[in-house]
Each structure stands twice: as structure tokens, then as C-alpha cells.
Amino acid sequence: MGMKCIGVDVGGTSVKLGIFETTGELVDKWEVTTRKEEGGRHILADVAASIREKVSSMGLDLKRDVVGAGLGVPGPVMPDGNVEVCVNLGWHNVNPQKELSGLLDGLPVKSGNDANVAALGEMWQGGGKGYGDLVMITLGTGVGGGVILDQKIVAGRHGLGGEIGHIHVREDEKEYCNCGGQGCVEQICSATGIAREARRKMESTDTPSSLRAYGDAVTAKNVLDAAKEGDGLALEVMAVVSRYLGLALSQIALIIDPEIFVIGGGVSKAGQFLIDMVQKDYDHFTPISPNKPKLGLATLGNDAGIYGAARLIL
Amino acid sequence: MGMKCIGVDVGGTSVKLGIFETTGELVDKWEVTTRKEEGGRHILADVAASIREKVSSMGLDLKRDVVGAGLGVPGPVMPDGNVEVCVNLGWHNVNPQKELSGLLDGLPVKSGNDANVAALGEMWQGGGKGYGDLVMITLGTGVGGGVILDQKIVAGRHGLGGEIGHIHVREDEKEYCNCGGQGCVEQICSATGIAREARRKMESTDTPSSLRAYGDAVTAKNVLDAAKEGDGLALEVMAVVSRYLGLALSQIALIIDPEIFVIGGGVSKAGQFLIDMVQKDYDHFTPISPNKPKLGLATLGNDAGIYGAARLIL
Known part of the structure; x- marks a missing residue:
């Protein structure tokens, strides 16, 4: 069994999550509701809890078996991961990649704008493969x-x-x-x-x-x-x-x-x-x-x- | 005295040449006529001869003092340096970077389209510096x-x-x-x-x-x-x-x-x-x-x- 990586696509209604082999095969995917109340402050905690649950239900260990997680955000993401405003989620001045990494014991996390991230997905395993x-x-x-x-x-x-x-x-x-x-x-x-x-x-x-x-x-x-x-x-x-x-x-x-x-x-x-x-x-x-x-x-x-x-x- | 690098901008009428410090200061510049006859086959030999002359007149040694030369070409240049057609120079299916390198005892040479190369110049030392x-x-x-x-x-x-x-x-x-x-x-x-x-x-x-x-x-x-x-x-x-x-x-x-x-x-x-x-x-x-x-x-x-x-x- 190879190393895994996790993809998180945060949308205004639901968060889509997937766990992949690092070679690109989708192992499992699921969704959680996007809790937008209180400036969207629960969203990343919900994501982290859901990832922990899934990883352990698969008999995997976050530290040992997962190389990291990526995060697609529905708005502009600065090169350092900062999100000044994300209207759809209620976020203001957050750094979701830093925050999610903290919630997952320092697991490497990188973020990007969702449209850009989708393009990367199509390059990896979709219409742009190769x-x-x-x-x-x-x-x-x-x-x-x-x-x-x-x-x-x-x-x-x-x-x-x-x-x-x-x-x-x-x-x-x-x-x-x-x-x-x-x-x-x-x-x-x-x-x-x-x-x-x-x-x-x-x-x-x-x-x-x-x-x-x-x-x-x-x-x-x-x-x-x-x-x-x-x-x-x-x-x-x-x-x-x-x-x-x-x-x-x-x-x-x-x-x-x-x-x-x-x-x-x-x-x-x-x-x-x-x-x-x-x-x-x-x-x-x-x-x-x-x-x-x-x-x-x-x-x-x-x-x-x-x-x-x-x-x-x- | 630091290492030098050479810039060659091949135009339809004249070839502009410059010798630079690798830190970006222009040390000297000069021109040679572009000999377009016979499918432009003399252009690179003229360039190589002119570079040798200049380098030695400055008391420099090509191998010891020059890290390489770059070449701007007035037409499309493929990633491997191949030029299929360059109407302005009469070139067909040449690889000017390979050729010029051969004429200069294996000096590293890289080429690019002249408009792209000019942009790189402005980035290095011009309006786009920094x-x-x-x-x-x-x-x-x-x-x-x-x-x-x-x-x-x-x-x-x-x-x-x-x-x-x-x-x-x-x-x-x-x-x-x-x-x-x-x-x-x-x-x-x-x-x-x-x-x-x-x-x-x-x-x-x-x-x-x-x-x-x-x-x-x-x-x-x-x-x-x-x-x-x-x-x-x-x-x-x-x-x-x-x-x-x-x-x-x-x-x-x-x-x-x-x-x-x-x-x-x-x-x-x-x-x-x-x-x-x-x-x-x-x-x-x-x-x-x-x-x-x-x-x-x-x-x-x-x-x-x-x-x-x-x-x-x-």
C-alpha cells in the first residue's frame, strides 16, 4: 500500500474530500456540509475532524501514511496562502493552509483558488493528462x-x-x-x-x-x-x-x-x-x-x- | 574582474553584440553586418569571429573568463534551439545555438526569440528590473x-x-x-x-x-x-x-x-x-x-x- 494524499475542495454549500494514492488513483471520496455561520470559523475544524475519522477508519495513520493535504478555496489565495476575503465562506484574513496544518498535527497543507486547482486536477488525471x-x-x-x-x-x-x-x-x-x-x-x-x-x-x-x-x-x-x-x-x-x-x-x-x-x-x-x-x-x-x-x-x-x-x- | 557573459541580437540588417559582467553591467557593445547571402550561412561564423576578436582584444580568455553567450533570433525558436524558418535571415532548419557553440569551442550558448529576449533584458536591467x-x-x-x-x-x-x-x-x-x-x-x-x-x-x-x-x-x-x-x-x-x-x-x-x-x-x-x-x-x-x-x-x-x-x- 503506497502513500496517500488528501484533496479538499471547499464550496459554499459542501466541502468535497478525497483520499488518493500519490500515483493518482482516487481511493475514496466523501462530503461534509459547509458551516458558514460565525464567519465560517468551523469549516476547517470540520474538515480536520472528517479527515481524521476517514484516515483512521481506513486503518491508516496520518503521520505515517499521508504526505499532505491540498485545499481548493472559492476565492483568491495569495502566494503565502493568505485569504483576504472569501465572500462565499465568510472568511476574512485567514490563512487556511496554516490553520488546517495546525489542526492536523503539522501535516503539510497547500492551498489554491478552486478554478486553478480544478485545472491542476484535469492535468493530473483528467482531460489534460500527459x-x-x-x-x-x-x-x-x-x-x-x-x-x-x-x-x-x-x-x-x-x-x-x-x-x-x-x-x-x-x-x-x-x-x-x-x-x-x-x-x-x-x-x-x-x-x-x-x-x-x-x-x-x-x-x-x-x-x-x-x-x-x-x-x-x-x-x-x-x-x-x-x-x-x-x-x-x-x-x-x-x-x-x-x-x-x-x-x-x-x-x-x-x-x-x-x-x-x-x-x-x-x-x-x-x-x-x-x-x-x-x-x-x-x-x-x-x-x-x-x-x-x-x-x-x-x-x-x-x-x-x-x-x-x-x-x-x- | 568578474566573469563575463555575451549577448548577441541578430537582426535583419546588423547583429548587435554586447559583453557584460554577469552582475549585469554592460562592458562593451558593438555591431557587425548581417550577411544574408547564401541562406545566411555566414552569419554565425561572423558572430563567432567577432566575439573571439573582442574577447582577446580585452585581454580575456573565452574558456576562462566567459560563462557563455545568448542569442536573440528574429523568429520562432523551438525549445531545443531549432529554428525551422527565419525569413529575415534566410535560415531554414538550423540550430544556431548548437552551431555557435561549436564555433566557439563548446562555449555554452542559448537562444530565444528576439521579442522574448528583449523582455528578459528589460527584466534584468531595464524597466522591469526587480x-x-x-x-x-x-x-x-x-x-x-x-x-x-x-x-x-x-x-x-x-x-x-x-x-x-x-x-x-x-x-x-x-x-x-x-x-x-x-x-x-x-x-x-x-x-x-x-x-x-x-x-x-x-x-x-x-x-x-x-x-x-x-x-x-x-x-x-x-x-x-x-x-x-x-x-x-x-x-x-x-x-x-x-x-x-x-x-x-x-x-x-x-x-x-x-x-x-x-x-x-x-x-x-x-x-x-x-x-x-x-x-x-x-x-x-x-x-x-x-x-x-x-x-x-x-x-x-x-x-x-x-x-x-x-x-x-x-
């Missing part, structure tokens, strides 16, 4: 990103590394994004953005469409399913989404030129259909060379975070 | 870029790292860029682009302007000088340039978030006036956080290449 330079784009409720170069997270000097969702791409956008900008990638390519674009197109055109049955309750999944069936309006929506996602990918390619882009998040369940659309737009915006980063799909789903967190400590 | 993560943007005849993270060049996996001039930013551009795209940063923010934008504005508006005296021969320098004097049309031109440069910087900030941007090249001679304009647009496109990479000016001018080349070998 690649050292990758950028992951997560198309969910929002759009997140994680940049990995030379197998290491590029968190940036001000916590802005991988904030791909807030790149300005659309010139004619009038509505504001949460970040205060207009025309961000997230406003178009997130699940929320796709549904919004569908509502707009239903209002502004007379194109008949199966989506009209959903009215204002239309979802990104409805749009993607209808687009795959050839629905004209849904395809128009996806042409917009694909164009701006392809544009953002081209910008990344022309700045850091990774080996591969890994597309994840709920929207990526549309699979190769989405990749094929985006590839055309991405190629359109990178005429400079036929040799460029590949596009691929994430494969770890919601487990990317625990994989990446565990990889942090290796 | 910073480990920086992106340099060179606004010259074209627009070049160099990305440095953790004191190392990010050349990219397909030679596209730092190709910031070919990021698509302008949606309404009808003309094509050399790269085959439309609306590239280079089409707007290079000296060529600035002059073109001025010609367009002179044609399409009746705004009185001191620039009209130059007619079609208007240059970027004319535009910058007139803008500093408050000329309305010149300021309109610079507003366009600044907007798209600020947009490109925002994209880089939201992907890799360096410590500082260093703006160089002929256009950057406009100095703080240019920086102040661009800062406003850059801030506009990064409302997400007040903490972001700084903007600064390059300070090494045409010597950035020899500095960076010498730094390559350290």
Missing part, C-alpha cells in the same frame, strides 16, 4: 479559468490569473457583468449567458423554434439540446457563444500558447458538438499559424477540485 | 510581445507565446493584417497602424489639424507630437490606439496577471503621456479589481536584445 501546459475554462453558472504552465498554477500576482470569464470581448453589450464590466466572456458563454442570449433572440426575432415553448424559463441545456437537433434559433445562439469563446481562446493562445485547452463545466456536457463549433471560431481568430493549442473536454466533472487539491501537495 | 513576472509590449513597425513568468521566458508550445500583436481586438476592421487576420492589435497600435489611423481620420473628417500639412506622409511621431500639443484629430487617433492597447493589456492581466507591463519600441518614446492615456483604458477594461499589473516604460531601447540575450545564459 500535458504540462494547459488552460482550463469552466463554463458553469459563471465562467472560470485556470492556467497551468510547466505543471504549476499561474495564480498571478494580484489573484487575477485565470480570470478568463471577465475578459472583455463583446463590444455591443449594454448590460453590466458582476465585475462591473460590459461584454465579458461570462455574460455570453456561461449557462446564465446562454439562456439570456436565447431569451433575447426569442424576443428580437420571429424565427420559429422549439425553445419558445420554454419561454423565459429556457435553460442553457435546452439551447444546447435544441442546437444539436438543428433548431435554427438555438444554432444562432450557439454561434454567438462559440464566436466569443473562440475569440477568448485565441487571445490566450497568442499570449501563453499552452499545449491544450480543456473545456469543463455544465455547458461542456454538450461535448464534441460544442468543441467542433468553437474550433472553427478559434481557428478564424488565429490565422497566424496552423500549429496551435488543441481543444479538449474536461473529464473529471465535479471531482476535478479534489484531484487538483491532492495534486497541489505532491 | 520584477520576476512581466510582459513587454514593443510598439514599433509591428507590435511584438514577450512574456516572462518567474524570471523565465514563456515561449509557448508552438512558438505563439507573446504574439500579442496578433490578438484580435477591433471588430469593424476591414483590412487584413500580415497574419491573415482582421482587427489585430498590430494594425492599430504599431507605428504603421498609428499613421494609417491618422490618414483615415484626415480623409473621413473635416477636423482641422496640424497633421494635414503632412498629408499621406504623416508618421506616428507626427501624431504623438501633435497629440501632446493638444491637436484634436491627433488626440482622436491616440484615443483609438490607447483603447485597443488598454484592451489587450486587460486581457493579459486577466489571464496571467504579471507584476508589470513594460511598454517599449519607437512609439513608447511618447513616454508618460502615452502611459497615462493607456492606463485609463486599461482600468476601464479591468473593473474587477483595483489591484492589477502596473504599467511602465522600457528603458534599454535597442540594447534590450543584447541584455536579454546575455541574461539567457545565466
